[in-house]
Amino acid sequence: MPYVDEQEVVHLFEDLVNVPSVVAYYPQIHAWMEKTLNEYGYSVFYDNKRTLYAKLEGKDHSKTVCFGAHLDTIGLIVRQVDPNGWIQVKNLGGVNFHSIEGENVYIHTRQGKTYTGMVIHQSHSVHVFDDAKDASRDVSTMRILLDEEVHSDQDVYDLGIEHGDLVSIEPRCIITRSGYIKSRHIDDKACVASLLEAMKCLKENQIIPEYDTLFAFPIYEEIGHGGAYVPSEVDTYIALDIGLIGPDYHGTEKSVCIGGADAYSPYDWELTTRLYTLAKTYSIPACIDIYYRFGSDGTAAIRAGQNVKAAVFGMGCMNSHSYERTHVSSLVEVSRLVLAYLMNEK
Template sequence: MTNSKEIFTLIKELVSIPSPSGNTARVIDFCEKQLGGLGFEMQRNKKGGLLVTIPGKNANQHRMLTAHVDTLGAMVKEIKPNGRLKLSMIGGFRWNSVEGEYCEIETDSGEIFTGTILMKQTSVHVYKDAGEAKRNEDNIEVRIDERTTSAEETKALGINVGDFVSFDPRVQITNSGYIKSRHLDDKASTALLMLLIKAIKDEGLELPYTTHFLISNNEEIGYGGNASISPETVEYLAVDMGALGEGQSSDEYTVSICAKDSSGPYHYGLRKHLVQLAKDHNIDYKVDIYPYYGSDASAAIKSGYDIVHGLVGPGIEASHAFERTHETSLINTEKLLRAYVMSTITTY
């Protein structure tokens, strides 16, 4: 069984690679390099996601598991007359969650500039409404760490409309067993899938069914895992975060099994199978409903695939903002994933 130090190390590496949806080549390169020496069939789909296939005893019925490496981020919407940048969101976050955050701007040529995301009314010594002004795209701007006070000077740096902006993850691992960072959604689960693939190789495990692992790269914008699904696929399990908050049953210490999200109920038979596996293997779990949520699995269903779909993942506090989870949630998720890939497909 993988230890928490190994899990934390891989998560830290993943969150430290900027990968807003639409600009994920670097992190996919990293995943491909990490998994490339294992000898499994591996290919990139046309969207740029990474697909790893492990043959199983049964080649007529397949499984698919997915996690995504694309993250929230932004694009340069406008270069303002003062040389600062107006942003357009990538993914569903709120402006207040990135106020004061350090960021990187990547130009078309690959040059990186740093900056800070701020309200234009930040200084309380100048702006009477510094606290009350709306946190929105009209008031939020990027202060670039370069000597620029005009649109012309910013453009001369090579910064243009359409350049990607990524947020500093600020990753920290605590002595009390927490990892806190932006983009644990969904790089925490990506790390778990990568380590599971490695464990299957290292331990010589023979899977009961041919199993595909998709590291998708467009989930935050709704369509990362809705393709590259073989016609033999019976079950599709998205491995994403459990959403925490008031009224939720999930927490930072158990694996969350989703019963329903904004797309509707997940497959009841698969959900019961996952719950039974958790009970059989003494895995701490919670069943939950995520009211404002969608996954790669629900995207695949909406695309018309005739599959059984499910969703599990570690509980992530403060999703799409200042995220955190505990090592026990990661370990419980890893245990359930291992039990699942070795289990028998239920007749639904």
């Protein structure tokens, strides 16, 4: 098993998480990924729905194994502008509006400009509004306060901001001395970092997997269809995505969480068993859990009728879809399980 450098994975994560890639917004993250993967010695290509791929030839070309980690993060999309210049939004993916009140956001316009703002509630101040504490936080009550001199809807439109502009949320990434990563978008940038580190290790150590291996990076997972298209040669689709933590779960921030089933379907029995067995063989702390309100690109593929065996695993993530937390050690372990799988294919 090649050595996986913890510092490198963490730096990859910090870089990745600071490149905005809200659902459907790919220009910046694709540029970053192309540059990084080219440095590692991979060429990249895309399908029509903007999933980025890189390929590693195996010894046997009779089938293709695909590892996927989604580039997109939950975020917002501009819905309309109020007469006073506040921006109404719709969520992209499972945003918990309570967790983004007061957070900084970036509005990406179709002219290529980015404006900053912050998320507020209509009753934004406890000093002014009786219902500031108790009013519901949802699409109907939350707004974006633009950091520009705007006093009307027309002022906002005049800046080039339009309905349908995509809005990414500040990650606020902090790595503590004790090794905890606190950040938004650990889902799924931590898995992307782990997969990139494994891809780097494969090249550096000249590891040739048994079968042709495809690495897929979709941009629509958070709304459910990132992995809906899978190239026809793919036999096995292993999605890397966060694991859940809660009363019914064995998962922790320091473990690799393997999904036994999610809200849609159980994952492939033999494939999931193999991942769990490999984790034990390589002393990777791992568990299998049943995910409640969760889907992955693995089940997105199955749901869309793709003829693949699917599995999912990733680092345990506290506070998911909010300001999240995990531990650096689990990023390393996720990379190691990817490598263990590819070095032990039968």
